Amino acid sequence: MDWxxxxxxxxxxxxxxxxxxxxxxxxxxxxxxLKLLNLAHGDVLMVGAxxxxxxxGWLGGAQDPSVAVWILLTLMVLAAMAGCGFLGVAIxxxxxxxxxxxxxIAPLISALGVSxxxxxxxxxxxxxxxxxxxxxxxxxxEVGIHWGPLNVWILRIVVMASALAMMLGLxxxxxxxxxxxxxxxxxxxxEAAAMMxxxxxxxxxxxxxxxSALAGAAGVLVGLVFGSINHFMGFGYGLxxxxxxxxxxxxxxxxAMFGGILIGLAExxxxxxxxxxxxxxxxxxxxxxxxxxxxxxxxxxxxQGIFGKKDVKKV
Amino acid sequence: MSVTxxxxxxxxxxxxxxxxxxxxxxxxxxxxxxxxxxxxxxLGGNASGKSTTLKTILGVVPPRSGKVVLAGEDVTRYSTxxxxxxxxxxxxxxxxxxxxxxVLENLELGAxxxxxxxxxxxxxxxxxxxxxxxxxxxxxxxxxSGGEQQMVAMGRALxxxxxxxxxxxxxxxxxxxxxxxxxxxxxxxxSAGVALLVVEQNANVSxxxxxxxxxxxxxxxxxxxxxxxxxRHEELRKAYLGR
Ligand SMILES: Nc1ncnc2c1ncn2[C@@H]1O[C@H](COP(=O)(O)OP(=O)(O)OP(=O)(O)O)[C@@H](O)[C@H]1O
Ligand SMILES: [Mg+2]
Numbered sequence: 106m107d108w109x110x111x112x113x114x115x116x117x118x119x120x121x122x123x124x125x126x127x128x129x130x131x132x133x134x135x136x137x138x139l140k141l142l143n144l145a146h147g148d149v150l151m152v153g154a155x156x157x158x159x160x161x162g163w164l165g166g167a168q169d170p171s172v173a174v175w176i177l178l179t180l181m182v183l184a185a186m187a188g189c190g191f192l193g194v195a196i197x198x199x200x201x202x203x204x205x206x207x208x209x210i211a212p213l214i215s216a217l218g219v220s221x222x223x224x225x226x227x228x229x230x231x232x233x234x235x236x237x238x239x240x241x242x243x244x245x246x247e248v249g250i251h252w253g254p255l256n257v258w259i260l261r262i263v264v265m266a267s268a269l270a271m272m273l274g275l276x277x278x279x280x281x282x283x284x285x286x287x288x289x290x291x292x293x294x295x296e297a298a299a300m301m302x303x304x305x306x307x308x309x310x311x312x313x314x315x316x317s318a319l320a321g322a323a324g325v326l327v328g329l330v331f332g333s334i335n336h337f338m339g340f341g342y343g344l345x346x347x348x349x350x351x352x353x354x355x356x357x358x359x360x361a362m363f364g365g366i367l368i369g370l371a372e373x374x375x376x377x378x379x380x381x382x383x384x385x386x387x388x389x390x391x392x393x394x395x396x397x398x399x400x401x402x403x404x405x406x407x408x409q410g411i412f413g414k415k416d417v418k419k420v
Numbered sequence: 421m422s423v424t425x426x427x428x429x430x431x432x433x434x435x436x437x438x439x440x441x442x443x444x445x446x447x448x449x450x451x452x453x454x455x456x457x458x459x460x461x462x463l464g465g466n467a468s469g470k471s472t473t474l475k476t477i478l479g480v481v482p483p484r485s486g487k488v489v490l491a492g493e494d495v496t497r498y499s500t501x502x503x504x505x506x507x508x509x510x511x512x513x514x515x516x517x518x519x520x521x522x523v524l525e526n527l528e529l530g531a532x533x534x535x536x537x538x539x540x541x542x543x544x545x546x547x548x549x550x551x552x553x554x555x556x557x558x559x560x561x562x563x564x565s566g567g568e569q570q571m572v573a574m575g576r577a578l579x580x581x582x583x584x585x586x587x588x589x590x591x592x593x594x595x596x597x598x599x600x601x602x603x604x605x606x607x608x609x610x611s612a613g614v615a616l617l618v619v620e621q622n623a624n625v626s627x628x629x630x631x632x633x634x635x636x637x638x639x640x641x642x643x644x645x646x647x648x649x650x651x652r653h654e655e656l657r658k659a660y661l662g663r
Contacts, residue, residue, distance in 0.1 A: 297516035
């Protein structure tokens with residue numbers, strides 16, 4: 106056994122997984138409350154990545170930041186969360202709310218339209234080139250944990266820790282607060298929630314804000330540890346986040362976290378081992394194959410996902 | 421100026437209400453009153469518009485024309501939340517508990533618009549009426565028996581401290597002994613000064629405890645009057661009470 110490699114893949118998988126989990130949470134929350142697959146969710150993440158990149162450049166760039174690194178990182182994440190939160194609110198208001206009583210295919214098509222609209226707007230503004238956070242200049246690669254076979258760059262730790270913190274925060278919000286109760290009630294039975302005096306529209310707006318803010322944060326985290334960003338990146342992260350949500354059980358918060366980590370690990374380990382296992386016939390570029398085989402497997406064998414209830418309807 | 425005739429001032433008044441679902445005209449020129457502290461029952465066959473009447477009062481469904489007046493204030497354009505703040509609450513048809521949430525959370529949702537500081541007191545009041553509910557507060561509402569669910573649904577509505585409680589077929593699906601029990605509770609709530617508008621299929625029992633009643637047929641009020649008179653009414657007997 107090559108322990109160095111295994112540990113490294115584990116770290117990669119957990120980093121990737123924590124990002125997927127954040128994306129999956131947004132998917133799940135919106136699906137839970139509107140029974141809508143927000144296909145534009147990955148593109149919201151992409152916008153978040155660009156907002157983070159913009160803030161980074163505005164504050165002097167990675168080589169010569171004008172503020173302390175931790176302040177810079179905090180500002181990047183907060184700006185992306187706020188920007189994407191409002192983007193999510195706008196998407197709900199203009200693309201989904203008018204279609205709330207329409208047949209289910211209509212908002213799905215509208216979501217696709219929003220996705221293209223966002224991608225092309227960013228393409229128009231920033232061009233098709235990849236941009237980089239150049240985070241190795243921001244924080245030296247050598248800084249971090251070095252402990253036997255375990256070598257983890259501090260930025261990866263920051264990414265995992267902040268993803269975890271946000272998930273915990275969301276968990277507390279949903280299970281312990283009045284807004285969380287209203288969100289769960291609305292997701293379960295919208296009319297009954299309205300009969301309790303819950304302003305259902307406001308709850309939906311807040312759900313979009315929170316879900317999209319998490320995607321925005323995920324976008325910055327992606328930029329920090331996986332380097333380059335471009336207008337098309339949202340597609341892949343959206344798809345993986347969706348997979349994670351389905352595998353975990355769409356609509357379930359612990360499910361989204363668990364599914365995210367599972368998909369991240371699956372991806373990392375297939376990147377690391379797919380060549381060995383297939384005797385060199387498939388390269389690491391085929392790692393997505395494994396991820397989507399897992400998705401198909403779940404769809405066939407346990408469509409409600411790991412944490413899901415049986416009655417979840419398929420779209 | 422009109423002369424008061426000693427009748428209680430109307431807490432709720434519907435004036436010429438017309439409610440539609442899309443193109444379908446459901447409620448047609450409905451006039452209805454519930455006085456302060458009064459117990460009024462709303463009778464009618466299936467699909468006659470009883471639930472729609474309650475939803476129109478609560479503001480879940482907006483009327484296309486006509487007025488909903490609560491304690492003298494025209495609330496027709498008000499949100500459900502604003503109406504609840506003015507003293508409404510509902511026990512909906514089929515109870516509509518939030519199944520994946522605990523009994524306690526369901527009760528808390530009933531007090532959604534109440535000040536947080538009163539929560540404990542409101543809970544204690546409800547637990548006093550339904551001691552059994554107190555014992556089940558950690559249980560998921562979806563796993564309760566039908567009778568228990570009915571108690572939680574009533575408790576949840578009472579958490580809002582309503583002046584007027586709307587009840588949509590509270591005895592539906594309950595064993596006879598539980599039907600009796602739920603009417604006992606209705607009487608108890610009524611004697612505490614809460615006005616009630618109760619939708620019932622079980623006309624005999626509901627008229628026996630009500631002050632007044634209305635009968636709906638395809639969205640129109642076809643009969644109204646004192647419960648003691650309605651219960652002897654020939655047509656009503658034939659339509660709803662006779663076997
Ligand atoms: N959301 C809705 N959309 C369209 N039509 C509706 C809706 N809700 C009710 N209706 C229709 O309105 C009519 C009156 O329904 P309502 O539920 O008010 O009747 P009801 O008197 O409560 O009947 P029941 O005794 O069966 O509960 C019915 O024909 C019903 O099909
Ligand atoms: Mg009904």
